[in-house]
Amino acid sequence: MGWLSDNINLMALIAAIVILILTMMISSFYIKKMRDSKADGELTDHKWDGISEFANNLPVGWTISFIVLMIWGAWYVFFGYPLNAYSQIGEFNEEVQEYNQKFEEKWKNLSMEDKKKMGEGIFLVxxxxxxxxxxxxxxxxxxxxTRWGKYQGIEDTIKHGSAGLNYMVGEMPSIELDVKDSEILAKYIMAEISNAHLKFENFDVKSLKKGKELWDSATCSSCHGDDGKGNAGLAADLTQYGTAEFLKEVLSKGKKGHIGKMPSFEYANFSDVQIEALSAFINSLEPLDD
Structure with missing residues (x-):
């Protein structure tokens, strides 16, 4: 009977017993009344198919019950559970928060190499x-x-489109670009739009100019905005692509895939350090073809 040590479980059990007793008493009263009472009394003027209703006052018991219920409801919302009472879920959440704070403090100064190792462990699990x-x-x-978060991931999105993150503009369709232009646009996004600010060999001023032209002509800016920030949430914020912030959004929302929907990982209570570590590991992977 250890479950009765929880105040909420005990209160629910007492309430269930009280409701059961009241139900039996009231049901018995009205069954007896239906059996013994006679159809007499003052009728109202309202009739339906020859049937009238009695002009009875509101039952005193019903009125008292309604008032008591409203008072109890106000107490429950403003003073009782869940705002001001113990619960095992609340205790668990407090313990998780305390643990995460200790975890953040302990691992906040990790080197990049240690972040990659931590991220690899999270990835494998x-x-x-x-x-x-x-x-x-x-x-x-x-x-x-292995390609995600890099310019190769942008190339894949250009080729296949993107779905499953539920932005207000809807799913992104594929864009018809040849292989060379697709690479230039992808590198432009990672070099100039993303906060990752990646550097690429043989990507000169001419390539940057071409990338900007493709950014405008391929209608990227119409959804993501001239600055790539996603027009206040209408589309993905590409300034965060390739960073831990973008990974955090995907882990929070989940995403649609070919084998089903990737669930939200909010239940996992990943700390910022863990997300940074997972991002560092993914970004360190050598891009592989599908």
């Missing part, structure tokens, strides 16, 4: 079941994370 041990997506069944 939480991500590899769908994305594969090598993170290649198991033959396009899931996202190829």
């Amino acid at each position: 939480k991500c590899s079941q769908c994305h594969g041990i090598d993170a290649s997506g198991m033959g396009a069944k899931a996202q190829n994370l």
Whole structure:
């Protein structure tokens, strides 16, 4: 009977017993009344198909019950559970928050190499079941994370479109670009739009200019905005693509894939350090073809 040590469980049990007793008493009273009472009394003027109703006052018991229920409801919302009472869920959440604070403090100054190692451990436990041990997506069944967060990931999005993050503008369709232009546009986004600010060999001023032209002509800016920030949430904020912030959004929302919908990982209570570590590991992977 250890479950009775929880105040909420005990209160629910007492309430259930009281409701059961009241139900039996009231049901018995009205069954007896239906059996013994006679159809007499003052009728109202309202009739329906020859049937009238009695002009009875509101039952005193019903009125008292209604008032008591309103008072109890106000107490419950403003003073009782869940705002001001113990619960096992609340205790668990407090313990998780306390643990995460200790975790953040302990690991806040991790080196990049240690972040990659931590991220690899998280990936193997939480991500590899769908994305594969090598993170290649198991033959396009899931996202190829070796390419994700890099210019190759942008190329994949240009070629295949993007779905599943539920932005207000809807799903992004594929864009018809040749291989060379697709690479230039992808590198432009990672070099100039994304906060990652990646550098690429042989990507000179001419390439940047061409990338900007493609950014405008391929209608990227119409959804993501001239600055790439997503027009206040209408589309993805590409300034965060390739960073831990973008990964955090995906982990929070979940995403649609070929083998089903990737669930939200909010239940996992990942700390910012863990998300940064997972992002560091994914970004360190050598891009592989699907």
